Amino acid sequence: MAAPKPLNYWDYIRVEELLTLQRGLAKSDTEISNDEVMFITVHQVFELWFKLLLRELATARDLFKGEHVAEQELSGAVRSLKRMTAIFRVANKHWEVMETLTTREYLGFRDKLMGASGFQSAQLRQVEILFGLDDATRIPLGAESSYVSALRSHDAKPSPALARVQKSLADTPTFKDAIDAWLFRTPIDGVGPNGKKSERELERFVARFNACYERVVEGTAARALSITPAKADKARLAERYESEKKALAVFLAADGDARKSRVRCAMLFIETYRELPLLAWPREVLDAIVELEQHFVIFRQRHARMVERIIGRRTGTGGSAGVDYLDKTALEYRIFRDLWAVRTLQIPRAAAPELERGAFYAFKSG
Numbered sequence: 001m002a003a004p005k006p007l008n009y010w011d012y013i014r015v016e017e018l019l020t021l022q023r024g025l026a027k028s029d030t031e032i033s034n035d036e037v038m039f040i041t042v043h044q045v046f047e048l049w050f051k052l053l054l055r056e057l058a059t060a061r062d063l064f065k066g067e068h069v070a071e072q073e074l075s076g077a078v079r080s081l082k083r084m085t086a087i088f089r090v091a092n093k094h095w096e097v098m099e100t101l102t103t104r105e106y107l108g109f110r111d112k113l114m115g116a117s118g119f120q121s122a123q124l125r126q127v128e129i130l131f132g133l134d135d136a137t138r139i140p141l142g143a144e145s146s147y148v149s150a151l152r153s154h155d156a157k158p159s160p161a162l163a164r165v166q167k168s169l170a171d172t173p174t175f176k177d178a179i180d181a182w183l184f185r186t187p188i189d190g191v192g193p194n195g196k197k198s199e200r201e202l203e204r205f206v207a208r209f210n211a212c213y214e215r216v217v218e219g220t221a222a223r224a225l226s227i228t229p230a231k232a233d234k235a236r237l238a239e240r241y242e243s244e245k246k247a248l249a250v251f252l253a254a255d256g257d258a259r260k261s262r263v264r265c266a267m268l269f270i271e272t273y274r275e276l277p278l279l280a281w282p283r284e285v286l287d288a289i290v291e292l293e294q295h296f297v298i299f300r301q302r303h304a305r306m307v308e309r310i311i312g313r314r315t316g317t318g319g320s321a322g323v324d325y326l327d328k329t330a331l332e333y334r335i336f337r338d339l340w341a342v343r344t345l346q347i348p349r350a351a352a353p354e355l356e357r358g359a360f361y362a363f364k365s366g
């Protein structure tokens, strides 16, 4: 066999090709300011991170897509999720580089960008779609009727960005749907969703857990009230705890949606009994998802603060309300709301109901 040909770094990384890409509309690097090269480079760096995010997310989604997810696959999913979080964490520092751009310097070239905006970043949309952000949650932009129509070229022709997003919209299930399906199948108190006993056992779990939960809230309320002297404060606090006491039952009832209810119970079950061998990795998965979404939200918040610092509250080049719009996305574009809600409803392990059929969750040999 012939010896492999030695490789040059620049050929493999394609450095020369890469370095020609930061001049925007200028013909050469000498015709463009340092500010603008930085502006383009930082955007490109983000687009590269988005590319990696998409790949990892697709890998994690694929692991949960099948009818059965092998235990030993879960650590691979956690690795993908953790890599995504690390990417967001690092990318979130990159806003600092953009913040070296002053308002005056940015205004020097901003007008050329009219119509072009991060709103047209197809890859960020692809990440959102694959993660599971549904269309009903989306905030209308303003000038465009939807995020999809904003991806058409200005001459109304189809664009590569539009093609990418349409491909993602057709690529199902989303990561969230795949996770929900996996949670739905999770045995609760050792009983899966399809057996004869399944409905009755789930109801028993809900009733037993709710009784423990109410006791915990009552205890906390009593302690809080005993250290609150003012009558008006006491009344306010009592009311608050009263509605907290009902919160678990409302959450688990899921407005009568039986599937959603079971998924929510599974989240609570895994978080509560996570020291059981067969629940330890599922719990790592859930925690990695929450951590990832937390950094996604920080990305949105951090972008908004950078934008406010550079352009104030003026209309964006994409035609949105600018910072107001971006702040709304940080608040409303949440995908795993139920996983966050479970944090509010968890109780200490010692106060939780005794586990039934615990042996089911032990490692099985052979």
Ligand code: HEM
Pocket: 042, 043, 046, 047, 098, 101, 106, 116, 117, 118, 119, 120, 121, 124, 303, 307, 310, 311, 315, 316, 317, 318, 319, 320, 321, 322, 323, 325, 326, 329
């Ligand atoms: C001076 C720098 C920047 C300014 C002033 C700015 C401003 C804005 C504004 C005002 C919007 C809202 C849409 C609009 O009306 O245009 C927006 C959206 C967006 N920007 Fe930036 N941006 C900057 C840098 C960046 C960078 C470096 C990225 C990285 C890719 C980025 C990614 C995005 C994305 C993905 C959106 C869409 C957000 C969404 O709809 O959820 N921006 N930007």
